[in-house]
Amino acid sequence: SGETVIVTKDDLATLPVNRSPEISILEFVPREQVDPIYFDKPYYLEPASKSPKAYTLLAKALEATDRLAVAEFTLRNRTRLAVVRIIDGVMTLQTLLWPDEVRRPDFKFLDTDVELRPQELEMAASLIETMATDFDPSRFEDKYQIELGKLIESKSEGGQAFPETEEPESDDDSEVADLLAALRASVKDRAPQRELAEDAPVKQPRPLAG
Incomplete structure (x- = not known):
C-alpha cells in the first residue's frame, strides 16, 4: 500500500523460527535426485551428546540406503x-x-539451431574420453592466490605483473578448431602422467554417500 513499516532487530528476534536451535529432518530422498546446483555451503556435524551411538547409527543408515536427509x-x-x-x-x-x-x-543462443558436423562431435567426445579420470582435488591449485602473489611482488618492485594483450576476434569454425586444438594439447601434456598412473598399483575405492 506504500506505507512505511519500521522493523527493528528486536522485532526480528521475536520470530518463532528463530527460537529453535535444532536441525529438523523432514524426509529422506535418493542422493541422485538433489541437483548440485542447489548446493550452497557445507558444515561438519558432531554429536551433541556424550554417546555417539545415535549419530553413528544414522550415518551408517544413510550410507547403506544411499539417501540424503x-x-x-x-x-x-x-x-x-x-x-x-x-x-x-x-x-x-x-x-x-x-x-x-x-x-x-x-x-538467446538456446533458441538457435546450431549445426554440428558428426566428425566434430566424434572428435570432441573421443578427446574427452582420453582425458577421463577420477576426480582428485589435490591435483589442482588456486591460480588466483598464485597470481595475487606475483602481482604483489611485481608492485613492490615497481613493475607490471600482467601486461594487457588484445585477443583476436574469432568465428564459429575457428572456435571449434581452437577447442579441438586445446583438447589435443591437454591430452599430449597429460600423456606421461597417464602412463605412470596406468603402471601404478590400483587401490580399491572406498564407497562414499553424498
Whole structure:
C-alpha cells in the first residue's frame, strides 16, 4: 500500500523460527535426485551428546540406503533448507539454495539451431574420453592466490605483473578448431602422467554417500 513499516532487530528476534536451535529432518530422498546446483555451503556435524551411538547409527543408515536427509534449521536468523550427507563417516550439513534463488538460463543462443558436423562431435567426445579420470582435488591449485602473489611482488618492485594483450576476434569454425586444438594439447601434456598412473598399483575405492 506504500506505507512505511519500521522493523527493528528486536522485532526480528521475536520470530518463532528463530527460537529453535535444532536441525529438523523432514524426509529422506535418493542422493541422485538433489541437483548440485542447489548446493550452497557445507558444515561438519558432531554429536551433541556424550554417546555417539545415535549419530553413528544414522550415518551408517544413510550410507547403506544411499539417501540424503532433507532438513530445515535456523542460521543467522534465517530458515535454511539443507541435506545431510556422509563424507568419510562424518555427517555433513549441506545448505541448499531455495528454488527462487536459483536462476534459470534465459540465453538467446538456446533458441538457435546450431549445426554440428558428426566428425566434430566424434572428435570432441573421443578427446574427452582420453582425458577421463577420477576426480582428485589435490591435483589442482588456486591460480588466483598464485597470481595475487606475483602481482604483489611485481608492485613492490615497481613493475607490471600482467601486461594487457588484445585477443583476436574469432568465428564459429575457428572456435571449434581452437577447442579441438586445446583438447589435443591437454591430452599430449597429460600423456606421461597417464602412463605412470596406468603402471601404478590400483587401490580399491572406498564407497562414499553424498
